[in-house]
Amino acid sequence: AQKVTQAQTEISVVEKEDVTLDCVYETRDTTYYLFWYKQPPSGELVFLIRRNSFDEQNEISGRYSWNFQKSTSSFNFTITASQVVDSAVYFCALRGGGSNYKLTFGKGTLLTVNP
Amino acid sequence: DAMVIQNPRYQVTQFGKPVTLSCSQTLNHNVMYWYQQKSSQAPKLLFHYYDKDFNNEADTPDNFQSRRPNTSFCFLDIRSPGLGDAAMYLCATSRESAGRIYEQYFGPGTRLTVT
Secondary structure, eight states, X not given: OOEEEOOOSEEEEETTOOEEEOOEEEOOOSSEEEEEXXXXXXXXXXXEEEEETTOOOOEEETTEEEEEEGGGTEEEEEESSOOGGGOEXXXXXXXXXXXXXXXXXXXXXXXXXEO | OOSEEEEOSEEEEOTTOOEEEEEEESSOOSEEEEEEEOXXXXXXXXXXXXXXXXXXXXXXXXXXEEEOSSSSEEEEEESSOOGGGOEEEEEEEEOOBTTBOOOOEEOOOEEEEEO
16 A cells, blocks of 8 residues: 655745655555645645656755655655745655556645745 | 646535536646545545546545546536535546656646535
């Protein structure tokens, strides 16, 4: 069975602070895929990043960075110099290899960035 | 510019009155998904179509049906909505091929209210 744990239910920061959202996963698949999605109050899930299990390279995209560590089964997401527009629910998700198309989502972390 | 379109954005229906939600996509993706998301919860996969092949999740109630008349459109039919079916319904698409995994792109969702 696959499982994604986002232990932080809610995080509140002040604008310009850095914030890290934690994601820990469980899977028996040797090949798997990890994703982060952002869900602003409007409701649409916005794709942020996909990471394959065989690629542990960390990634930076502007103020966003992701730290993938297979040894600890974690795929953490850091926002540098947070902005009010970053306020949203962030979901980490896992998908196994092969023809199983199901995404297993964590419960999400509500990030509130205050001015 | 919109890639995954859902209509209507808000739908109110009466208890027991059939309702249909629609989804269309301009991405020409071969897989389409329907998710149910209740307040403060993660999205839950109801079913998906791989091309014309329908794949139902084991715990999806029989009350929920789907149709995919062509590549671009997919419908979610709720035959007899109950109060517990009030939720956001998200449509997603992805491009799948042998050996390659891609991210899912989500529409803005339809918020269903049952009175």
